[in-house]
Amino acid sequence: MPCKILMLCGDYAEDYETMVPFQALQAVGHTVHAVAPDKKAGDWIHTAVHDFDGAQTYSEKPGHRFVLNAAFADVRPESYDALLIPGGRAPEYLRLNSRVVEITRHFLAADKPVAAVCHGAQLLAATGLIKGRRVSAYPACQVEVELAGAEYCGIAVDQAVTDGKLVTAPAWPAHPAWIAQFLKVLGTRIDA
Secondary structure, three states: OOOEEEEEOOOOEEHHHHHHHHHHHHHOOOEEEEEOOOOOOOOEEEEEEEEOOOOOOOEEEEEEEEEOOOOHHHOOHHHOOEEEEOOEOHHHHHOOOHHHHHHHHHHHHOOOOEEEEOOHHHHHHHOOOOOOOEEOOOHHHHHHHHHOOOEEOOOOOOOOEEEOOEEEEOOHHHHHHHHHHHHHHHOOOOOO
């Protein structure tokens, strides 16, 4: 059965972590509303490409303009079945927006499916509702995950972790595992 999924976006979200799940979830029949604070349908956000090219941390390059398809002001979290949080730099400032945190809390408190990748764990940690959960994220977010009382799962960059209805992964190389696990939590059946 198709789900209605809310995707919380912001400027300099990671390009692949925004576009790939947005398109993949729609391709299998789900509705995905991509929103960002203070923006409406038709507005866009900047994205950034994070790459792993031998430096001590990821490098950042300009990504695409990602067009939002719903208005943040119209979001009523109770009308959505699931939440998706892309990584990149967006979560570091989205977690400072009380409405974004309130929306994220709704999904965790209601035990609805939630998928977060990379720095999306920063927003999860800001809710105060991940204590005792198993959470993966980009390694730089380990401290925040642990300070929020969750168990940080330091897994391979192409793997994902499911804890109940919470699906997390370290970065975009995990898309096959992360999206597959999220689809399973959503109850999505794909007949080959």
